[in-house]
Amino acid sequence: MNYKIYPINQGTRIMDIHDVVYRQPVGEDVSFAYGAFLLKDAKGKLIMVDSGAPSLSEVREKGYPLRTPDEDIDMVEEVRKHGVDPAEVSMIIYTHLHWDHAWNTNSFPNATLIAQAAEMAAAINPMKIGRKSYGFMEESNGPEWLHSIMRFQAVNGDVEILPGIRVIMTPGHTIGSQSVLVDTEKGVYMLPGDWIMCDRNLDMELPGGSTPDVAAWYQSLEKVKKLEFAGILPCHDPKTYTEMYYG
Structure with missing residues (x-):
């Protein structure tokens, strides 16, 4: 089964290069994007890869202590612009x-919600340094995903999710990070989450600046080097959002 991949852009902000590429000297501004992906097949099946960030309006209204995009872009409204009712999305x-x-x-x-079992375990009880990253903020009454816990299905390791969609473990950014491999008419695309934040991570073979397990990141890199892709689409690279769709 082949899919088309629609990047859903939630805007950008300026970050320092050391936030995006490991151990780079402070002082270079880079544009850092936020977003997710909508997958469509020829029969109309609708799947999301990730569900994005809160809008800038929500962050300001509720006082979340988060760095957000400069633009006020609502993920759900962006999905609707693709002619998709969010209630029709069958899986994230x-x-x-x-x-x-x-x-x-x-x-x-x-939507049925899919994550690695290792990621769910780490996210439920994160280390203190990672609590905000997982959304444990008093202002938000806990992580948004936790409120939908009954809809989660955990997977373990490299598995096929559906015909044409499979996941592979790529830890480093988090212990349970996975990358999503999607079959398209033009070949297989990889959606790496934050294991790869931008093209520079691949070009320089350096992890993101906030990578807690650098050794695991390089093990994931060696694993991915053995595979062939039509493209790799880093979620936080603005170039990812310059195409209407991939595949």
Whole structure:
């Protein structure tokens, strides 16, 4: 089964290069994007990869202590612009459960939610340094994804989710990070979540600046080097959102 991949852009902000590429000297501004992906097959099946971040309006209204895009873009409204009712989305596959990838779950009420078992375990009881990354903020009454916990199905390791869609473990950014491999008419595309934040991580073979397990990241890199792709689409690279769709 082949899919088309529609990048859903939630805007950008300026970050320092050391936030995006490991151990780079402070002082270079880079544009850092936020977003998710909508997958469509020829029969109309609708799947999301990640569900994006809260809108800037929500962050300001509720006082979340988060760095957000400069633009006020609502994920659900962007999905609707593709002619898709969020209630028709049947599945969301999470690369990992950080707040900027796993918000808006309540807006997709009929979706089965897929994550690695290792990621769910780490996200339920994160280390203190990672609590905000997983959305544990008093202002938000906990992570958005946690409010939809009954809809989650955990997977273990590299598995086929559906014909044409499979996941592979790529830890490093988080212990349970997975990348989603999607069959398209033009070949297989990889959606790596935050294991790869931007093209520079691949070009320089350097992890993201906030990578807690650098050794695991390089093990994932060696694993991915053995595979062939039509393209790799980093979620936080603005170039990802310059195409209407891939495949």
